Amino acid sequence: MKNKRTIFFSKTLISIILMLVVLILIKSSTSFKNNFYKQVYDNNISYTYLKKLYNKYIGNTDILDNIIKTDAVFSEKLVYNDKEKYMDGVKLTVDDNYLVPLEESGIVVFIGDKEGYGNTIIVQRVDGIDEWYGNINNTNVKLYDYVKKGSVLGEANKNLYLVYKKDSNILNYEEYLK
Secondary structure (H helix, E strand, O other): OHHHHHHHHHHHHHHHHHHHHHHHHHHHOHHHHHHHHHHHHHOOOOHHHHHHHHHHHOOOOOHHHHHOOOOOOOOOOOOOOEEEEEOOEEEEEOOOOEEEEOOOOEEEEEEEEEOOOEEEEEEEEOOOOEEEEEOOEOOOOOOOOEEOOOOEEEEEOOEEEEEEEEOOEEOOHHHOOO
């Protein structure tokens, strides 16, 4: 256990040093600052790409799971009464005040209204797929939150809309709907 903690703290220290170097470069170089801002604000940064880079150069992030143990309070699977194709995805018929569980862990990349879907939350899953959850109310997630598989995303009334996309391509929901 001591070795795992040493590795964890080493990785944390390296991450802090990298962040400080980037901040110093932003402060001292206008061209670096402009390029950095363009990459962050104008381009869509893929969470899965950043995770792959981190794993390649610093190491696997799964070490946190061995050190920090947390149990999910809510760990359910998606339950629905009926499904039918809807626009780019699927419309699921669910019970009133249905607590919507996440199908896969990921990072929240969008919260807002999407035409035809109502209040929508988009989670970029760890496998690189953007999963849209439409008609979501009473959520406690915020933009850029990391959310775990099986945890509650929010509440849906009667209908839940799901869309699966990767690299702006619409995926067949039947392959991902469990």
